[in-house]
Amino acid sequence: MNESSDYKYSDYTQTYNSIMKFNKNKVIPIHQWYPFVEGYSREFIQSIIEELPYKPTHCLDPFSGSGTTAVELQYLGIICTSFEVNPFMHNLSVTKMRTDYTLKSFQKSYNIIKSSLEQPLDNIDSIVPIPEYKSIVEKKGLKKWIFNKDTMNGILDIKYAISKIRDKKYRNLFNIALASILLEVSNVYRNGKCLSYKHRTKNNYKEYNRTAVHDLYISRINNVFLPDIKNIEKYKAINGKIKSNYKYCILGDFREKIQEIEDDSIDLVITSPPYLNSRDYTDTYMIELWMLDYISSYDELKKLRKNTFRSHVQVKWGNLETLDIEELKDCINKLSKFKDIFWNKDLLEMIKGYFLDMDFLFFNLSKKMKKDSLIYFNVANSAYYGIEIKVDKIVAKIAENNGFKIHEIREARKIKPSSQQKEYIPYLLEVVIVMSKM
Numbered sequence: 001m002n003e004s005s006d007y008k009y010s011d012y013t014q015t016y017n018s019i020m021k022f023n024k025n026k027v028i029p030i031h032q033w034y035p036f037v038e039g040y041s042r043e044f045i046q047s048i049i050e051e052l053p054y055k056p057t058h059c060l061d062p063f064s065g066s067g068t069t070a071v072e073l074q075y076l077g078i079i080c081t082s083f084e085v086n087p088f089m090h091n092l093s094v095t096k097m098r099t100d101y102t103l104k105s106f107q108k109s110y111n112i113i114k115s116s117l118e119q120p121l122d123n124i125d126s127i128v129p130i131p132e133y134k135s136i137v138e139k140k141g142l143k144k145w146i147f148n149k150d151t152m153n154g155i156l157d158i159k160y161a162i163s164k165i166r167d168k169k170y171r172n173l174f175n176i177a178l179a180s181i182l183l184e185v186s187n188v189y190r191n192g193k194c195l196s197y198k199h200r201t202k203n204n205y206k207e208y209n210r211t212a213v214h215d216l217y218i219s220r221i222n223n224v225f226l227p228d229i230k231n232i233e234k235y236k237a238i239n240g241k242i243k244s245n246y247k248y249c250i251l252g253d254f255r256e257k258i259q260e261i262e263d264d265s266i267d268l269v270i271t272s273p274p275y276l277n278s279r280d281y282t283d284t285y286m287i288e289l290w291m292l293d294y295i296s297s298y299d300e301l302k303k304l305r306k307n308t309f310r311s312h313v314q315v316k317w318g319n320l321e322t323l324d325i326e327e328l329k330d331c332i333n334k335l336s337k338f339k340d341i342f343w344n345k346d347l348l349e350m351i352k353g354y355f356l357d358m359d360f361l362f363f364n365l366s367k368k369m370k371k372d373s374l375i376y377f378n379v380a381n382s383a384y385y386g387i388e389i390k391v392d393k394i395v396a397k398i399a400e401n402n403g404f405k406i407h408e409i410r411e412a413r414k415i416k417p418s419s420q421q422k423e424y425i426p427y428l429l430e431v432v433i434v435m436s437k438m
């Protein structure tokens with residue numbers, strides 16, 4: 001155990017190293033429906049429930065992402081309200097939380113898809129609209145594009161087939177299956193905070209023609225979704241109805257939605273907000289957003305970005321105040337010296353906005369939570385221009401100022417900083433802050 005200036009730091013790297021990453025979920029029923037890079041694993045949730053000194057009745061996760069917290073808690077019989085601003089992630093969460101699927105209806109929908117894909121239409125691209133996004137498909141004048149023409153036709157065939165399913169619940173489920181193959185059949189890959197083009201000569205590149213897209217999709221359904229639907233049915237046959245958290249997963253900005261929660265009603269929070277790493281989820285998940293019609297114009301994209309946590313520079317946040325916290329003021333001062341060479345002139349505003357959002361979150365959590373109930377808050381430090389922003393300490397201070405007692409800061413992982421920062425900062429700490437409402 002290390003002692004830092006104010007807070008108790010505990011070394012949890014052995015316990016948390018692998019379970020703070022989503023990777024482990026990739027082979028776990030239901031969690032495996034979509035590989036979500038920024039999530040944690042279900043073991044993380046289980047480990048918290050095992051160590052809790054009380055039995056929680058109502059948890060809150062203000063940042064659902066792929067829904068790990070609420071999905072896992074429902075199988076432990078615990079209600080969890082969650083918020084998610086991104087409509088794709090919201091739908092992903094809800095679809096994973098639903099338990100009212102039946103094998104019979106699943107197979108009925110599957111048969112509709114299968115027979116539709118057996119007779120693809122010649123003019124599919126004039127029946128199913130291609131999203132407006134500028135480089136979404138191969139066309140004259142573009143040097144690079146996300147989907148080859150034939151690949152796009154394969155995707156459009158699948159969209160058309162899904163549209164024939166009458167029950168929305170199954171349309172959503174089969175859309176998530178489609179979402180799970182989109183990146184694989186595209187010419188791009190997720191590269192930290194952006195999407196980068198794959199090199200045609202490298203092994204991560206494979207060309208998918210129209211039927212190869214269909215085949216991949218059908219095999220994903222048969223190998224991943226079908227066994228899980230069977231398992232849900234089996235589970236229900238043995239255990240009776242499963243409590244589902246899907247009705248409590250709310251689409252929208254936490255800053256608005258948290259007001260709707262009853263005061264003094266939450267007795268556990270497990271969450272991971274966006275990190276202060278300038279990653280814009282509407283960018284990294286833009287293929288899913290556009291291809292699955294969650295957004296259909298740049299105006300809608302702009303609106304969505306405005307509602308997200310201020311952890312990126314895609315929106316001009318205006319001139320913001322700096323929270324009165326020494327550690328933060330010190331970082332802002334040090335960083336100001338690099339103002340002239342900032343890669344984006346709004347960097348400081350993003351950092352200030354990030355902690356203002358944190359302050360707003362903890363102010364509200366202190367109203368919504370019961371006395372002595374616990375928060376497990378997963379976050380990571382950041383660095384810009386060789387200056388480390390100790391997000392862990394600043395968040396702990398913000399929480400304290402809002403009436404929380406910090407029990408410990410658990411060191412979970414040491415993350416490699418970007419190549420520019422490596423010279424000054426060997427690693428960035430990812431932590432879990434454990435605190436309780438006083």
Ligand SMILES: C[S@@+](CC[C@H](N)C(=O)[O-])C[C@H]1O[C@@H](n2cnc3c(N)ncnc32)[C@H](O)[C@@H]1O
Nearest residue numbers: 039040063065066068084085086253254308309
């Ligand atoms: C780190 S991820 C959460 C991952 C999640 N714990 C999991 O295991 O899948 C943070 C999520 O917060 C969402 N988010 C960002 N701004 C938000 C806001 N203002 N209100 C609600 N959710 C927001 C992002 O879209 C993203 O899905």
